[in-house]
Amino acid sequence: MANIQDKIAKQFPEATFEDGEILLVNIPDAKWHDLAKFLKEDADLHFDHLITIIGMDWVDKFGCVYQLSSTKYNTQISVKVATEERENPMIHSVSDIWKIATTFEREVYDFFGIIFINNPDMRRLFLSIDWKGYPLRKDYDMSPENNPVPTENERQEDVTYSYVEDENGNVEKKTIAIFQPEDYVVNIGPQHPATHGVLRFRTAVDGETIKKIDFYSGYIHRGIEKLCEGLTYPQTLHFMDRMDYFSGHHYHHALCIAYEKALGIEISRRAQVIRVLMDELARIASHCLFLGTYCMDLGATTMLFYTLRVREQILDIMERTCGARMTFNYGCIGGVMQDLHEDFVKDVKELLAVLPKNIKEYNELFIGNVIAKGRLENIGNLSFEDAISYGVTGPSGRASGWACDVRKTHPYSIYGGLDFDEVVYTEGDSMARTKLRIAEMEQSAKIIEQLIDNIPDGEYCVKVPKVIKLPVGRWFQMVEGCRGAFGVYIESDGGASPVRLKLAPPCLPLANVVDHITQGYKIADLITIGGSLDYIVPDIDR
Amino acid sequence: MYDLSIITNWIHELLLSVMPGWLATTIECVAIGVALLLVYALLALFYIYFERKVCAAFQCRLGPNRVGPLGLLQSFADMFKMLIKEIITLKNVDRFLFALAPYLVIIASMLSFSVLPWGNGLQIIDFNIGIFFLIAVSSIGVLGILLAGWSSNNKFTLIGALRSGAQMVSYELSIGLSVLTMVAFAGTMSVTGIVEAQKDLWFIFSGHIPAIIAFVIYLVAGTAETNRGPFDLPEAESELTAGYHTEYSGMHFGFFYLAEYLNLFIVSGVAALLFFGGWMPLHIPGWEGFNEIMDYIPSVLWFIIKAIVISFVIIWFKWTFPRLRIDQLLNLEWKYLLPINLFNLVLMVLVIVYGLHF
Numbered sequence: 001m002a003n004i005q006d007k008i009a010k011q012f013p014e015a016t017f018e019d020g021e022i023l024l025v026n027i028p029d030a031k032w033h034d035l036a037k038f039l040k041e042d043a044d045l046h047f048d049h050l051i052t053i054i055g056m057d058w059v060d061k062f063g064c065v066y067q068l069s070s071t072k073y074n075t076q077i078s079v080k081v082a083t084e085e086r087e088n089p090m091i092h093s094v095s096d097i098w099k100i101a102t103t104f105e106r107e108v109y110d111f112f113g114i115i116f117i118n119n120p121d122m123r124r125l126f127l128s129i130d131w132k133g134y135p136l137r138k139d140y141d142m143s144p145e146n147n148p149v150p151t152e153n154e155r156q157e158d159v160t161y162s163y164v165e166d167e168n169g170n171v172e173k174k175t176i177a178i179f180q181p182e183d184y185v186v187n188i189g190p191q192h193p194a195t196h197g198v199l200r201f202r203t204a205v206d207g208e209t210i211k212k213i214d215f216y217s218g219y220i221h222r223g224i225e226k227l228c229e230g231l232t233y234p235q236t237l238h239f240m241d242r243m244d245y246f247s248g249h250h251y252h253h254a255l256c257i258a259y260e261k262a263l264g265i266e267i268s269r270r271a272q273v274i275r276v277l278m279d280e281l282a283r284i285a286s287h288c289l290f291l292g293t294y295c296m297d298l299g300a301t302t303m304l305f306y307t308l309r310v311r312e313q314i315l316d317i318m319e320r321t322c323g324a325r326m327t328f329n330y331g332c333i334g335g336v337m338q339d340l341h342e343d344f345v346k347d348v349k350e351l352l353a354v355l356p357k358n359i360k361e362y363n364e365l366f367i368g369n370v371i372a373k374g375r376l377e378n379i380g381n382l383s384f385e386d387a388i389s390y391g392v393t394g395p396s397g398r399a400s401g402w403a404c405d406v407r408k409t410h411p412y413s414i415y416g417g418l419d420f421d422e423v424v425y426t427e428g429d430s431m432a433r434t435k436l437r438i439a440e441m442e443q444s445a446k447i448i449e450q451l452i453d454n455i456p457d458g459e460y461c462v463k464v465p466k467v468i469k470l471p472v473g474r475w476f477q478m479v480e481g482c483r484g485a486f487g488v489y490i491e492s493d494g495g496a497s498p499v500r501l502k503l504a505p506p507c508l509p510l511a512n513v514v515d516h517i518t519q520g521y522k523i524a525d526l527i528t529i530g531g532s533l534d535y536i537v538p539d540i541d542r
Numbered sequence: 543m544y545d546l547s548i549i550t551n552w553i554h555e556l557l558l559s560v561m562p563g564w565l566a567t568t569i570e571c572v573a574i575g576v577a578l579l580l581v582y583a584l585l586a587l588f589y590i591y592f593e594r595k596v597c598a599a600f601q602c603r604l605g606p607n608r609v610g611p612l613g614l615l616q617s618f619a620d621m622f623k624m625l626i627k628e629i630i631t632l633k634n635v636d637r638f639l640f641a642l643a644p645y646l647v648i649i650a651s652m653l654s655f656s657v658l659p660w661g662n663g664l665q666i667i668d669f670n671i672g673i674f675f676l677i678a679v680s681s682i683g684v685l686g687i688l689l690a691g692w693s694s695n696n697k698f699t700l701i702g703a704l705r706s707g708a709q710m711v712s713y714e715l716s717i718g719l720s721v722l723t724m725v726a727f728a729g730t731m732s733v734t735g736i737v738e739a740q741k742d743l744w745f746i747f748s749g750h751i752p753a754i755i756a757f758v759i760y761l762v763a764g765t766a767e768t769n770r771g772p773f774d775l776p777e778a779e780s781e782l783t784a785g786y787h788t789e790y791s792g793m794h795f796g797f798f799y800l801a802e803y804l805n806l807f808i809v810s811g812v813a814a815l816l817f818f819g820g821w822m823p824l825h826i827p828g829w830e831g832f833n834e835i836m837d838y839i840p841s842v843l844w845f846i847i848k849a850i851v852i853s854f855v856i857i858w859f860k861w862t863f864p865r866l867r868i869d870q871l872l873n874l875e876w877k878y879l880l881p882i883n884l885f886n887l888v889l890m891v892l893v894i895v896y897g898l899h900f
Contacts, residue, residue, distance in 0.1 A: 186697045192783065208701070208868055299771050299865030305601040365862075371772055372864050523701070524775075524867045 004045060004077065011038055021261075022476055024065075024078040029091050032081045036094045039068060039077070046072045048388050049404075050098035051478070052504035054489050055108035057138045058082070062089040062114055067476060067487065067504070071388055071402065074409045078476070083114075090163070090171065093119035100391035103512045111136035111225075115163050117171055122161045126218030126541060128154050135226050178214050179204050186523075190219050194297050194527045197537025199511065201526070208522045213515040221541040228501040233259055233468045234333060236501060241327040243505060244539035246286035247481035249278040252331030254488050257412055258477035259333050262470045262490065270458035271335030272414050273451050278318070278330060279479075280444040281348070284355070285314040286482035287395075287437040287444075294434065294531040295366055298375055303366055310351070310358050317347045333468060335461030348452050355445050359438060367435060376431035380517045380529035383428060390516065391509035394484025396533050399436045400428035406480040420447050430532035437534075469496050483507055483534055507539035546841075547663025574666060578656060582804060583621075589803040590617040592850070593857055600861045624799075627792035632694070635789070639693035644790065644797035646686030651801040651808060653679035658811045659733050659820040661842035672733035673725060676812065677718060680767075683801070684710040690798070691786035702785025705775045705868055709766060712875040713773075716763035719883040720756040723890045724816040727753065727899070737820035742827050746817040748900040752890040757817045759879055759886070761855070764809035766871070769802065771860035775868055806853050814848035821845040 005017055008025060012035055018024040027035050039047040047068040054065040063082030069075070083089045093116035095102040105116040106125040113134035115122060124131065132146050162174045179185055179202075189200035198219035204211040224243065228236040240251035253275050260267060292307035315325045320341040322328040330336050341347075366372050382392060387400035397404045405422040407415040423439040425432040470492035478487045484506025491500040510533045518526050557566035591606065591614065598605025606613030631637070656666045657676045669675070684707060691703020727749050728736045739745075746753050766773035775785075782788070787798045814820060821841035825833045866874070893899050 184697075186701070208705075295864060299774065300863060302597075302601050302861045305603065309602065366864070369863065371866055371870075374870050375864060375867060522867055522869065524865075 004075070007042070007044065008035070008038075011035075018080075020474065022067075022076045022078050024080055024474075026080050026082075029081055029083055032079070033092045033094060033097075035079065036066075036097050039079070040097055046070045047075075047077060048072075048098075050094075050100055050104070050391060051076075051485070051487055052489070052502065053101065053104040053108055054500070054502040054504075055112040055114060055136060056082075056491070056500060057112060057136065059138050060084070062086065062112060064091060064108060064114065065474075065489070066094075067489065071404070076410075076476075078474075089114045090117055091115075092117050092165075095119045098391070099386070099389040099516075100509050100512065103508065107508075110134070113137065117163050117165050120160075120162050120176070122163060123157075124218075126221040128218070129157055130155055135223060178202075179212065183211065188526065189216075194530060195537070196293065196531075196535070199535075199537045199540065201514065201530075203523070203526065205523060208524075210518050210521055210523060210526060213518055213526070215511055215515060217511065217537070217540050219541065220538055224542045225501055225503060228498060230497060232496050233470065233498070236498065237332065238329055240331075241329055242538065243503065243542055244481060244483060244486075244507065244536045245326055246282065246289065246536065247483065247486065247539075248326075248328050249275070249282045249330060250479050250481040251486055252329075253279060253413070254477050254479040254481075254486055256331045256333055257479070258475045258488050258490055259468070259470065261477065262473065262475050262492065263333070263464070263468065265334055265462060265464060267335050267462055268458040268460070269414075269456045271460050271462070273455050274336050274340060274460060275331060276413055276415065276418075277348075277448060277451055277455075278322075278328075278336075280447045281314050281317065281351075283444045283482050284441050285311045285318075287441050288314075290437055290534045291362060291366070291434070294534070297527050297531045298372070300366060300369075300372070303362070306358065306361060306365070310355065313347075313351050313354070317344065317351065320344070320347070332461065334464040335459070337461070339460045340455070345452055345455070348448060352445055352449060352452070355441070359441060362438060367431075367438070373431070375524075375528055376434060376532070377429060379430045379521065379525050380532065381428050382513065382517050384426075386513075386516065387428070390513040392484070392513050392533075393509070394481070394506050395436050395440060396433050396510060397484065398423060399425045399432035401426040404485065406478045406485045410478060412477070412479060418447055418450060420444075430528050433532040433534075467496060469494060470498070481506055483510065483536065483539070503542060505539040505542065507535040507537075510535040511540050545663045546661050550663060578652070578666070582652060582655060583800075585807055586800045586803045587617040587621060589807060589853070590620065592853075593803070596854065596857050597861050600858075621796070624796040625793060629792040629794055632789055635695050636693040639689045640789075641794070643686045643690035643693060644794045646689065647683050647801045648686075648797045650679055650682035650686065651804045653682075654808050655804060657733060658808065658845075659737050659815055660845060661821045661840070664821075664842065665734055668732065668734050670730070670732045670735075673721060673731050673736065673812075673816075676733075677714075677721060680805075680808070681710075681714060683805070684714075687786050690790070694786075694789040696789055698782045698784075699786050699788050702775075702782045702788070706769065706786055708868070709769075709773065709775060709871060712872055713763045713766040716759055716875060716879045716883055717767055719880070719887060720760040720763065721812075721816065723752060723756040723883075723887050724749070726887070726890055727894060733815065733820070736815060737822050740819035740822050742825055743900055744817065744819040744822070744824070749890070749893070750899065752886050752893055753817060755882065755886045756890070757813070759883055760813055760816070761852075763875075763879065764813065765856050765859055766875075768805040768809050768856075770806065770856060772863035772865050773871060774860070774865060775871060806856060807849055810849040810852035810856065811845070813852045814845060818848050818852075819844075 005023060008015055012031055014028055014031060016026040039045050047070050049069045049071050051067040051069050056063050056065060061082045061084045063080060066079040068077050081091055083091060091114055093105055102119060102121055105119050108114050109122060110124040110127055111134055133140050158179060159175050159177050162176055163171050164174050165171050183204035186203045186205055188203050189195040190198040200216040202214040224239045237252060237255055240255055241248035288307040288311040292304035295303035318328060319325050321344055322330045382400045384401045387397045387402045393404045401424060403422055403424050408422045420443045423436050425436050472492060472494045474491045476489045478485050486506055487504035489502040490498050493499050514530055518529050595605045606616035609616040609619050654676050657672055659665060687706045688703050691699040724745060725731055727745060728739045730736060746757055787795055821844050823836035823839060823844055
């Protein structure tokens with residue numbers, strides 16, 4: 001850590017540092033683009049993965065916190081860039097360094113109104129284009145008169161804007177057309193069976209071949225980050241089931257770890273084991289559902305029922321212990337909400353007994369099928385470099401050869417002491433992404449097998465204060481959700497609710513990369529590729 | 543074997559004895575038309591029920607089981623619902639073509655329906671180019687689909703229609719060539735003639751290798767021709783919502799739906815005719831006793847059961863395989879099926895010329 005600090009200080013004397021769990025670098029905006037380039041390209045630093053950009057309103061100034069990670073050394077760093085201008089805040093874009101930054105910066109622009117100079121696409125990301133104000137600013141007026149419920153169709157624009165800086169430092173607004181006049185644009189979504197939710201792809205096609213996709217989201221944006229700022233810490237937990245509804249346990253886990261870290265609470269081994277068991281069961285269920293719906297998208301409807309059979313069994317286990325089949329609300333600060341059901345161990349063992357047979361059947365029925373091979377192999381290839389640059393984590397990233405499993409790179413909870421393999425394929429096509437998920441189901445089963453016979457005794461939830469107040473500070477925690485790395489960033493001023501709670505979901509990068517990897521393929525391949533990335537729309541929109 | 547033509551001739555004579563010839567023919571035409579429509583509708587309803595039950599069995603489900611015993615009345619209820627639904631007319635569509643399209647599709651399927659060999663002496667139209675007529679009228683269906691896709695003024699339907707056009711025109715070739723192979727073997731294009739030629743042994747046995755190849759190709763091409771999975775690209779719901787019939791509602795949609803199921807029956811029926819003897823019972827040369835027993839089973843039953851068994855295989859495809867992509871679909875036809883088919887035709891001719899068949 002000190003080494004990194006020295007290196008940066010030598011190159012950029014104007015940088016100041018704040019210690020913490022993760023080193024934070026303060027840099028003026030003028031130097032930020034150079035620092036970003038240095039951080040990524042220097043061989044000893046190699047911060048090639050931009051985890052997220054956290055827009056911030058510190059009342060006296062606006063700014064961003066960039067969370068970076070090195071895929072080579074597994075180190076993390078935060079960079080803080082601020083501007084004191086409140087009327088027209090501007091920061092330099094890093095979209096040429098990390099490709100995912102284009103979309104992350106759009107999100108910050110949407111919520112804070114910070115304009116990123118040289119970003120090629122400065123539109124709102126989630127809110128409608130006529131939205132007044134920037135909701136995550138602290139002085140945002142929430143009165144409904146400002147943004148009445150629209151009674152007309154939403155206005156659409158076929159252009160985007162870019163703020164380009166010339167040599168003299170003058171910033172000029174440019175208008176860029178999204179599609180060419182001769183393009184035949186097909187609207188896939190927001191209501192479409194293959195988008196798995198309300199997401200819209202405006203697809204320019206040439207016959208059956210895709211030329212360009214404009215990804216348009218925000219139809220189920222609920223402003224969870226904004227809502228959290230008005231809630232107490234335990235209340236914020238309940239939103240975690242409502243993003244990626246298959247990774248509810250994982251997201252709870254992430255936020256719980258972050259709060260426990262901040263409060264200095266040590267939880268019992270029993271609670272940790274229960275959390276990990278639930279995470280892995282949920283992972284199997286999620287991958288089962290992925291496989292089923294994916295096959296259904298490809299026209300093999302029957303597979304859906306074979307995979308749902310296993311998922312149903314897992315949901316029954318969950319229902320007995322958590323009391324719910326979908327929004328579990330199981331994790332809480334200090335442990336879990338209730339103890340395990342008395343039949344839990346028996347039920348899980350029954351599941352483990354049938355799982356290998358089912359996995360074999362999936363492989364025979366679908367993966368080995370000649371039509372499936374023709375549809376999946378060499379379709380939607382994502383290279384190793386692009387996977388990192390576009391921030392594609394989770395099974396999709398690992399299928400491109402990027403070992404990005406947070407359980408291995410930044411072990412949390414008891415994962416460090418468990419024996420399981422990180423499955424990594426190098427093909428990067430849709431087939432690799434599909435096969436990888438099946439292999440991960442086996443690995444999850446391996447973890448469950450290790451834990452199910454020795455769940456330690458102890459309390460399932462330790463005593464925590466009635467009113468939870470986090471000390472002043474900032475925390476960042478990542479976990480491996482079903483679809484990739486999920487991060488939470490909390491900033492606290494010592495009060496009972498967070499100043500800023502940023503959720504960095506894995507699905508936004510996944511949906512964002514669709515345009516890049518579908519170009520030149522057929523319309524039918526859009527379904528194949530989109531399905532194999534397995535994004536969940538509520539997770540994108542939040 | 544009961545020859546049902548005795549009954550039909552008797553009715554004809556009876557009518558002639560009380561009225562002039564033109565009136566008798568008119569009455570017969572109307573009666574047959576009504577009977578065909580009834581059989582058509584009932585078969586479609588049966589097929590809807592059959593497919594749902596079969597698919598449920600594949601998917602570890604029960605299928606329809608609430609309306610009537612074993613859910614038998616489910617498809618009647620569905621049909622009734624379809625009949626009372628409003629037919630929505632959309633803005634900015636080509637009204638005339640939009641309304642015409644479903645009728646074209648259903649007329650094509652009904653015309654081909656009438657050529658099928660229902661039973662011994664139950665041939666509705668029996669003329670010397672029967673099978674040629676069948677192929678000709680069944681091709682009208684693609685026009686209906688193209689019109690439906692075009693006139694709906696919707697990008698999804700248009701893409702569906704284009705896919706459908708490419709697919710059906712291509713696979714028509716395979717169907718034509720495999721039918722041609724069997725016609726060469728039978729030496730006649732008349733439907734009755736083809737059935738009669740299988741009196742001793744069904745073509746799939748007597749024609750051995752080339753007949754089996756032709757059957758496999760026919761089955762693949764027939765599945766593609768009826769737009770069923772794994773070749774259901776024109777209506778690929780996960781890509782094009784519902785393809786060419788996205789914008790149709792009520793009975794107009796019902797026509798597409800009916801025609802699709804009936805085309806399944808027609809394709810299976812033609813397969814039964816060309817390879818499994820049509821209504822001809824299973825006869826094995828030399829086994830006189832066995833042949834006698836087989837003759838006791840009515841010929842109508844023979845035909846319908848054969849068709850349903852072949853349909854079952856096609857339904858089995860649909861619920862097992864994923865869908866192909868359009869370029870893979872066309873590759874399969876032009877690069878594999880067509881050359882194999884041409885080769886197979888030559889092989890069949892050699893078999894006939896040298897008398898290598900049974």
